[in-house]
Amino acid sequence: MMTEKDTEVFNIGKCEINSTLDIPQFIPEGERVILDIEYKRIADAFQKEGKALSLENAGPRKKIFFDPHKTKAAIVTCGGLCPGLNNVIKSLVNQLHNYGVKTIYGIPYGYEGLVSSYNHEFIELNPNNVRDIHTKGGTILGSSRGKQDPLEMLDTLVKNDISVLFTIGGDGTLRGQLTIFEEIKKRGLKIATVGVPKTIDNDIRFVDKTFGFETAVSFATMTLQGAHAEATGARNGIGLVKVMGRDSGFIAAYASLASNVVDYVLIPEVDFQLDGERGLLNRLHQTLQKNKHAVILVAEGAGQKFFEDKKEFDASGNIKYGDIGLFLKDKITTYFKEINFHTNLKYIDPSYVIRSMPASPDDAVFCIMLAQNAVHGAMAGKTGVLVGRWNSYFTFIPIKLAIEKRKTIDPKGYLWSIVKEATAQPDLF
Amino acid sequence: MMTEKDTEVFNIGKCEINSTLDIPQFIPEGERVILDIEYKRIADAFQKEGKALSLENAGPRKKIFFDPHKTKAAIVTCGGLCPGLNNVIKSLVNQLHNYGVKTIYGIPYGYEGLVSSYNHEFIELNPNNVRDIHTKGGTILGSSRGKQDPLEMLDTLVKNDISVLFTIGGDGTLRGQLTIFEEIKKRGLKIATVGVPKTIDNDIRFVDKTFGFETAVSFATMTLQGAHAEATGARNGIGLVKVMGRDSGFIAAYASLASNVVDYVLIPEVDFQLDGERGLLNRLHQTLQKNKHAVILVAEGAGQKFFEDKKEFDASGNIKYGDIGLFLKDKITTYFKEINFHTNLKYIDPSYVIRSMPASPDDAVFCIMLAQNAVHGAMAGKTGVLVGRWNSYFTFIPIKLAIEKRKTIDPKGYLWSIVKEATAQPDLF
């Protein structure tokens, strides 16, 4: 059971320095926003306990902890690409500059760059050399996967006199950051670590949406239109598209709604069978008999039960998922060959093209806001946190709380019900 | 002072019919979401009054008011174009069809289509003839501006046995709907009117964002990049761009952030002077001397004080705004001619191109959700309401409450402060 304590943000120390920002409004220290906004539950909580769960409101503080002129900051991007990485980097640099921070290091190639044995040299960042980077996909800092020794990374921070570290990365990265944070706390160091969660899957708990998600949906939608053209362009044509979504099917759900051409959406949150009357293969057969074409959209994490016996792990220690796209391609092709039913399947996996696109304008603005709040938090000495948006407010969330579990699609909730309605897809189990 | 009563949604009558929708979860009648989510204010309210303000949660009801099989529905689009109109029409039709409503009329050319003297014929809509309309900008129904006699419109509804009317339009449309609604109430008719607010400016109160806004920002951003190329391509080049925004500068604010090329953003909410040391003209002169180019982005409603003496009204009774774009173009050109300073101004007004674009994928999904909830509301007998999203929940809002005042940018709030920071723009008054 979640408690108030879980939502508490750790501050390094007392904020006694006047903010160097020249702005009309600061956010009062301790301002919070309600976590659950459904009225009856709030009312109940207040009635019973006189209080309800909430998150700390982000934004600029009047008093800050770090003296900007003496502070060195560092930025690191980890894991796979995601639209908006460069936008976040740029805005971090600009906002640090606005505070008056002079030294900002870009850490090359993810956490590797913080491990001295890799011999990667820091990149000095300033508003000039990041001016145009937001127009490009990828990350100018480079990235890498895989765990690195937190102690070694911390040593590098200390050796380089870095007191503020921004990590932009996913689950693994945040776990790494958490370990560093705990070690910092143990040693009583005055180093703040603030995360900007990067997950194209949009699966962070207590975070409405993550940057890059919308850009990903746009491009996935375009891909689906292509798959639909392929499917209708052949007798019993099948367009099979795999998109990102390890634990959560948000990209698949949104893209199927936006494109309006999908017959079957398979996501990690909803079980499906291949065989049997209600299974995908038989259903697909019916669809083809009726429409002469079909489009299937599968999130990469769907149907992992089919790979139970052959689990592998990647460099970051994540389970290596079985390739459900190729698996389905194979199963579908075999099935129809066996029942001697002519089909024409085209398999499309646009993941790398999607990941590496520049951010859409909406994502671009969102990245600015995330990055600015990350800087506000760090300068005020918040640490061990990530910055997110929740119910339209930017908030600081303890990493521990955020990574405890994933945000997923509720199979009985509104989003999945409209996907099912839009696709006219029956249960497949 | 706003009270609970203001947020109460009027129901035509008791919902006694079982919903015809086959979905796993219905929203309990009366479920609400908190209006203000800042923790201290909520806590205070509960402590002092034992309650706080909230809005009715939208979504499907288990019991509905109208018998779908006997219900005729109508859809009307009014006012200027906005990306997403066809998406909303399509989803209304599909969702009505899901409920089992057989007769769905498209009203041609806005409110005109409800006035018999115009002799416009209704268009019968069904899932087949709206299948592909979401890929196109504009509205397949046509639109019009201008007030029509509410009594005459109501007569048309009655004569055609229409018991559910969906209006998609802006401020004027909602006011028209309100009058119809009040007349219906007076006469005790069983007709529901539900609005889907259409304002590219994103200026509806208690509504996080309106459909089309994001698409508009995307295109405005692209235009700004062009204006920047024009400005840097000439000695003392000035790119002057006017975008939509009668009372609220949201498009201007977001596009300036997304593009990162704007020097001055002028919005209705923030005053500015032309003359004097702190005035735009002098500041612009300084910018040109420093950078040799400048980009100015002006929302159409900015600087209306300069037209105080020549107010006109359009067909809908809205004040016709002075053309601040042409005004500035003229003022700037004259000023620099007078001080004999060579400049090269390019004026760009992309409004009509923006308005008529198809919806972006994100807007497309949003339109589906808005339309579905509008249908849920209408079928449950909610009337005199509009459907919106507030803090990530879809809600029903009494029209009266929503149109009382506009949502605007707070000149002291976060959005404007980051715009000022991103543009490095000083106060111009």
Next chain:
Amino acid sequence: MMTEKDTEVFNIGKCEINSTLDIPQFIPEGERVILDIEYKRIADAFQKEGKALSLENAGPRKKIFFDPHKTKAAIVTCGGLCPGLNNVIKSLVNQLHNYGVKTIYGIPYGYEGLVSSYNHEFIELNPNNVRDIHTKGGTILGSSRGKQDPLEMLDTLVKNDISVLFTIGGDGTLRGQLTIFEEIKKRGLKIATVGVPKTIDNDIRFVDKTFGFETAVSFATMTLQGAHAEATGARNGIGLVKVMGRDSGFIAAYASLASNVVDYVLIPEVDFQLDGERGLLNRLHQTLQKNKHAVILVAEGAGQKFFEDKKEFDASGNIKYGDIGLFLKDKITTYFKEINFHTNLKYIDPSYVIRSMPASPDDAVFCIMLAQNAVHGAMAGKTGVLVGRWNSYFTFIPIKLAIEKRKTIDPKGYLWSIVKEATAQPDLF
């Protein structure tokens, strides 16, 4: 050695009917354009032989062969998708309609649709039901691969009283058309067959460019930018992209020029080694050591020598090419693993997304022109021909001449030399 005879277009019979088109200028029967436009060679030819090789100029004739009002036409699309298929269909229909042809059949699913045992029903086409198809990718008629019996197809034409057949397809389709044409000639039937060559690879001899090519290059370029982001985003990142190009590397060449991010371009026309000092693997190693990232673009037909021992054939009888993309991915990964050099390869194959896109505006106009000239030719009784553009004139080319060999990139010519220059790529053999 090519002779005048090879370029002669076969006419079914004398053109004695006045054209029903109302246009200011007709192309005189027999007007031709020079084939080779290099001056000295032309001068030589005229000096020595009093003549030079030329192609028949397309365009509308004043006298036509078929009486439009009695003529039934048919359109068939074969083989893989290509941007612009629907544009060509639409323009064929519109132009036939302009001539006064009332009955226009769409043949479903390629040549299958002309074989009665498949039981595909013809689709009646008219300007109304093709109005909006040009905005979509794919083909509304459907397509298929694979040989069908020409005699059976001819029987279907005869049985349905079709006297004009338009085929839109690639090499295999044109060969099929040629057989039908020869059988028609043998039997003395009055049926014209005119081809609109469809090859996204742009590899038709005596044809400057084919429709869809430019759209393909645009999207391939965008993909390369993504691959570049992936490559620079990882330590020793390698972006490997495979694009269409079975026998000709035009898409690869143009996309590498347009994107300006490619280090190695591999095309069917230019040999390369994997091993040895000058081989790709060693060169790639050097590039990575120098730049820390590399992008490789490979046309699907490149490096087929590596698959010599395992040739397969597809349904159309084309050699099934070995998957050079996956092959390279494997070889590169293994190589660097063996020499213990960390790399990070991302493999991207955007083919299906590219093929299924709608035509770019430039391709859209080109499709109109091709289709109109195809109709002009057919109505004038030209048969056994395809329509193409050569040196900016539209021409009729005997199919036999066109399919004799492919248009390819000259490894010593201008295009390849600028690709090599732009990529700074050394010879790899």
Next chain:
Amino acid sequence: MMTEKDTEVFNIGKCEINSTLDIPQFIPEGERVILDIEYKRIADAFQKEGKALSLENAGPRKKIFFDPHKTKAAIVTCGGLCPGLNNVIKSLVNQLHNYGVKTIYGIPYGYEGLVSSYNHEFIELNPNNVRDIHTKGGTILGSSRGKQDPLEMLDTLVKNDISVLFTIGGDGTLRGQLTIFEEIKKRGLKIATVGVPKTIDNDIRFVDKTFGFETAVSFATMTLQGAHAEATGARNGIGLVKVMGRDSGFIAAYASLASNVVDYVLIPEVDFQLDGERGLLNRLHQTLQKNKHAVILVAEGAGQKFFEDKKEFDASGNIKYGDIGLFLKDKITTYFKEINFHTNLKYIDPSYVIRSMPASPDDAVFCIMLAQNAVHGAMAGKTGVLVGRWNSYFTFIPIKLAIEKRKTIDPKGYLWSIVKEATAQPDLF
């Protein structure tokens, strides 16, 4: 009457230096391509005169005139923006670098930058600082309109020891270049001037297409789709779009074909009346009565006869064209008001947005080829020429020949006839 002499390219002197380029094939000095490719006319010419008109083939020469290591080059961009300017600049720099030229000056703000009294400082260009400029619209060098004193400009070249000048500009620029060239010839200086013609209108004689044209058509097409949405979205809606095209209506013609939504296309080459039965206003009335909406596309140079009595001139000495867009807007609105016929006109002028866009991939490749050939020409001592593409060959054309008259649309030719057919537009005079 044009003669061989008119097509002769002036060479500064004998080419005695070995090319520093390492490429497999050079173009033999004096190679030419036939000008007119229609067979009978060529045959006639050879029969009667033993020769025909031709243009000099561009491409790299084995022997060049300038010693790259001692040569300083300069690049200037003049007049209005056009997509592709930065691509041309980049490729000029890269190719000069390939030859071994070390000093490359960017001249700021057009011809102004060559006049010392403006005090603009040259920008040193090299492959590094132009690496990414091709992704942006506009020109990094800046531009200006207006005549400058050729003698003064020549002085600047001489003073700075510049022996190769590349001008990228339109008609006025080429005339300026011609004067400089003639003065150079008179003084016997060893300075080459080579032009890359920049006209978004695509109106250069003996040049198939100019860079930026295709990008312009793409965007104009998108604008037309918006205008169509506006027109259909209102009762008797009229979408009126003005595009570039001072003397030639190519953009208008192509965009109307690509979009397929235009009812009337007005271009400079084809007269039209407003009044009378056959005039635009009456025709438009008929269209609205029939379809309830209409789209008009007007090239800026159309209908200039309506402004005969008020001619003005711009800074470059070009006639300032009357604004036919606003003129038509006014005339149409007034006409329908007078006959008391409700209409709703939306006027869209996307010119500045179009001009400032980045080049499409196809244009990007084309810019590379133009720029490379410009450098080949200059290094070989060709001067007083521009580089163009004619019948798919790149050629050098004496400026004098090229600017003698404009390339325009033949009102009786193929292009205009298909536009009329596609729009179903009758003669308006």
